[in-house]
Amino acid sequence: MTERLEGEAGLTRAVALLRAGELVAIPTETVYGLAADARNGEAVAAIFEAKGRPRFNPLISHLASLEAAAEVGVIEGAALELAQTFWPGPLTLVVPLRADSGLSSLVTAGLDTVALRVPALPLAHALLTALDGPLAAPSANPSGKISPSTAGHVAESLAGRIAAVLDGGPAEVGVESTIVDCSGPSPRLLRPGGLPVEALEAALGAPLNHEAPTNDTAPNAPGQLSSHYAPGKPVLLNVTKPAKDALFLAFGPGYPHASANLSLAGDLREAAANLFAMLHALDTQPGSAIAVAPVPHHGLGLAINDRLTRAAAPR
C-alpha cells in the first residue's frame, strides 16, 4: 500500500525508501514528481512501469544545489548564467552529461546530455539535501493524465503502484518547469513552463531560440524529446540465430553465446535498466550489426520494443 508521509518523520521515511530503490511521489513548487534514485537503473525503470509510459523519454534529475548539479552536468556560459539567476526555481537546464555522473543511462535515455533542476520548495530542498544525491522525477501522474498539484491527486491516480507520497501541500506554480536546452551553440526553449520566457530573455539579454531542432525524425509533441540516442551500427530485431559477425543482445535464458544479456532471468525491469548501457557498450565493439533477441510486448516490454524499433529504423 502507498504510505502518506508528512512532516519531519515523513521526510526521514521518504529518504529511507528512496535509498532502498523505492518510488516516492515528492512535492515541488511546480507539480508533484514521481521520484527514484537516479543512480539506480531498476528504480528508474520502475518509474516508467508505474506511470505506464509506453516509451522511454529522458527524465529530469533534481538536485539540492547548483554545486550538486555541476557534479552531474557541465554548467558553463549561458547555463551558468541562468542557473545563478533562477535556481532554485521552476527552470530545467539541458546540459552536457559528465562521464562520471553516476546516473543510470535510463535517466538520459542514452543521450550525452542531461536535464537538471534545483527545486525551490523547502521540503524538496530538505529531501534532496538529506538524500545527498540526484532524484529522477517526471510528473507524478499516469501517462496521458494531467500533472498533479496535490498529494491527493497523486494518491488518487498512483495509489498501490508506488511506495509513498510525501505531502508538501498544494504546488504553488501548478505547471511544469520551463526547459531550456543549453547544450548547443545558443540556448533554446524546449518547453514553456512555470518560469516566463520574458524573464529568461531579460537575464540573457537576448531573445531565446524557440525553433524546434532541425534533426527531428519524429513528430514532436510538447514536452517530448526531439532527438534520440541511436547506435551507429545497424540494429536487427527479433533475432534468435544471429549472423556470425553480428553482436548479439539477448533477453532471457537459453543464449549462452550472447555478447550481452538484457536480463538472464527474463525480468523486464532489469532489461530496461540495462538497455541503453548495453547498446552503447556493444556499439563500441567490433561487429557488423547489433542483433537483438525478442523482448515480450507487455509491461515495460512495450517501451523497450518502442526504443529498439526506433534504433532499428533506417537512417
Ligand code: TXA
Ligand atoms: O516541473 C517539472 O519539470 C516536473 C517536476 C516534477 O520537476 N518534472 C517534469 O519531468 O515535468 P518530465 O520527466 O515529465 O519532463 C521531462 C522533460 C521531457 O519533455 C523530456 O523530453 C525533457 O524533459 N528532457 C529530459 N532530458 C532531456 C535531454 N537530455 N534533452 C532534451 N530534453 C530532455
Ligand code: MG
Ligand atoms: Mg509530465
